[in-house]
Amino acid sequence: MKRNLIFVFVVMSLSLWCAVGFVVNSGSETLSRVDFETGEINNTFAVLGSMPNRIELTQDFAYVVNSGDNSIQKIEMETGSTVANIFIALSSNPYDIIIEGDFAYVTGGLINKVYKIDLNLDEVVSSVDVGGNPAGMAVFDGRLYVGNTDYSNYYANCSVSIIDLNTFEVTATVPTEVNPQFLSVINDNIHISCGGDWGGISGKICILDPITEEITDIIEIGGVTSNFAVAPGGIVYVGDGFGYSLFAYDALDYSVIYGSSNPFTPGGVMVAANDENLFVLGGEWGQNFTIKKFDFEENLINEYTVALYATDIKLMPEFTGITNEQLPVTNYQLTNYPNPFNPSTTISFSVTQTSSFVTLEIYNLKGQKIKDLSPILCHPEPFDKLRTGSVEGRGGNFNSTWNGTDQNNNPVSSGVYFYQLKIDGEVAGSHKMLMMK
Numbered sequence: 001m002k003r004n005l006i007f008v009f010v011v012m013s014l015s016l017w018c019a020v021g022f023v024v025n026s027g028s029e030t031l032s033r034v035d036f037e038t039g040e041i042n043n044t045f046a047v048l049g050s051m052p053n054r055i056e057l058t059q060d061f062a063y064v065v066n067s068g069d070n071s072i073q074k075i076e077m078e079t080g081s082t083v084a085n086i087f088i089a090l091s092s093n094p095y096d097i098i099i100e101g102d103f104a105y106v107t108g109g110l111i112n113k114v115y116k117i118d119l120n121l122d123e124v125v126s127s128v129d130v131g132g133n134p135a136g137m138a139v140f141d142g143r144l145y146v147g148n149t150d151y152s153n154y155y156a157n158c159s160v161s162i163i164d165l166n167t168f169e170v171t172a173t174v175p176t177e178v179n180p181q182f183l184s185v186i187n188d189n190i191h192i193s194c195g196g197d198w199g200g201i202s203g204k205i206c207i208l209d210p211i212t213e214e215i216t217d218i219i220e221i222g223g224v225t226s227n228f229a230v231a232p233g234g235i236v237y238v239g240d241g242f243g244y245s246l247f248a249y250d251a252l253d254y255s256v257i258y259g260s261s262n263p264f265t266p267g268g269v270m271v272a273a274n275d276e277n278l279f280v281l282g283g284e285w286g287q288n289f290t291i292k293k294f295d296f297e298e299n300l301i302n303e304y305t306v307a308l309y310a311t312d313i314k315l316m317p318e319f320t321g322i323t324n325e326q327l328p329v330t331n332y333q334l335t336n337y338p339n340p341f342n343p344s345t346t347i348s349f350s351v352t353q354t355s356s357f358v359t360l361e362i363y364n365l366k367g368q369k370i371k372d373l374s375p376i377l378c379h380p381e382p383f384d385k386l387r388t389g390s391v392e393g394r395g396g397n398f399n400s401t402w403n404g405t406d407q408n409n410n411p412v413s414s415g416v417y418f419y420q421l422k423i424d425g426e427v428a429g430s431h432k433m434l435m436m437k
Contacts, residue, residue: 021272022315029049033080046082048064049068052066054312055097058434061075070087077316092115094109094115095134098138100342105117105137108127131159131173132151143164144165148160174215181194181195188403191205191228195225203221203260205219205221206219222247223247223263226241227239230273234411236248243283244263244267247263247264251411266292268292270312272315275415277293277296279294279315335431340434340436346401347373348398361373362419370407414435
């Protein structure tokens with residue numbers, strides 16, 4: 001085999017994994033930073049604006065929705081310093097934010113719009129009309145799904161607007177159950193938490209098929225359903241709007257594990273999860289909230305006190321202890337796009353040898369193999385013999401899409417992952433990518 005040595009690749013090995021959480025304290029108007037491994041809590045990591053509500057994270061910045069200020073506050077992840085306040089629109093009352101590539105999308109809860117923010121410019125560049133009182137969102141396959149609660153009209157016209165992100169136009173509107181406030185992409189479907197009317201109409205989960213653009217299943221949970229957190233085994237945990245309970249269902253067969261008649265307690269208003277733990281945020285009005293950390297056998301591991309009336313929690317995985325090993329390899333132009341990503345990313349590489357055996361695998365921060373994307377799943381341009389793993393011919397470019405699932409096609413949690421390319425058993429490249437939900 002002929003190889004041209006072009007550069008030296010650095011292979012990273014990880015010796016420590018930890019999880020850091022960021023919590024929006026609406027009552028205190030502060031941002032908490034919680035290190036769940038060391039127990040270190042900084043409840044004034046950043047001072048927020050008026051009526052802070054939701055948060056979204058990238059590798060470098062936290063973006064907090066300040067509903068009372070009609071703005072998005074951009075905060076440095078390392079220092080907690082505010083670097084920008086991005087004005088949305090007068091009386092827009094922004095509710096939620098989601099990031100896709102170089103753009104953020106924000107729902108204007110009072111004026112029935114979704115706003116598009118260029119994150120390189122830190123300014124609104126476009127907007128589109130949607131249904132009444134839009135709230136939570138999800139992104140899948142180039143489309144933005146927006147839950148329209150229509151609460152100001154007594155939930156009369158609850159729906160999900162589907163927006164083409166290329167044209168930034170609404171292409172479809174799908175009626176839902178009452179109060180579609182939270183959305184998440186799970187197993188290539190859109191799961192919609194319809195919390196009900198806080199009274200006579202109880203919470204349900206609607207399953208939206210993005211291909212047919214129809215509601216295919218409705219899960220009767222009860223209570224007031226809140227946001228989602230997916231455990232590694234495919235169990236979906238759902239927060240309780242009242243904060244007393246925790247609900248759950250199976251992501252594959254939609255069977256209810258914990259409903260309003262048999263809730264898991266203690267519960268909370270918001271939930272988050274990584275590969276190791278479930279985090280439940282809750283508390284009493286007028287008091288500091290707490291985060292309860294559980295393992296996936298539902299044992300309580302620890303509790304962390306944050307500040308007044310917390311409204312959102314997001315997790316940012318971190319890693320330290322990197323050692324370097326230099327290997328001479330060929331330039332395979334290994335990369336992925338987008339990064340960060342949600343819900344999928346395309347991994348690209350080039351092969352220039354006359355003959356080689358290719359493997360492409362996904363690993364988590366612990367070094368555990370999550371997914372095998374080896375050649376049977378790759379899509380070559382000039383080749384037609386990649387199915388067996390043998391690349392023969394002139395060489396060429398290859399793409400493989402990872403949809404954020406493990407080997408059993410269960411969705412993985414948000415966090416940092418690595419993809420590794422091997423040629424004839426030798427590591428040719430390994431890169432980091434960040435999955436955001």
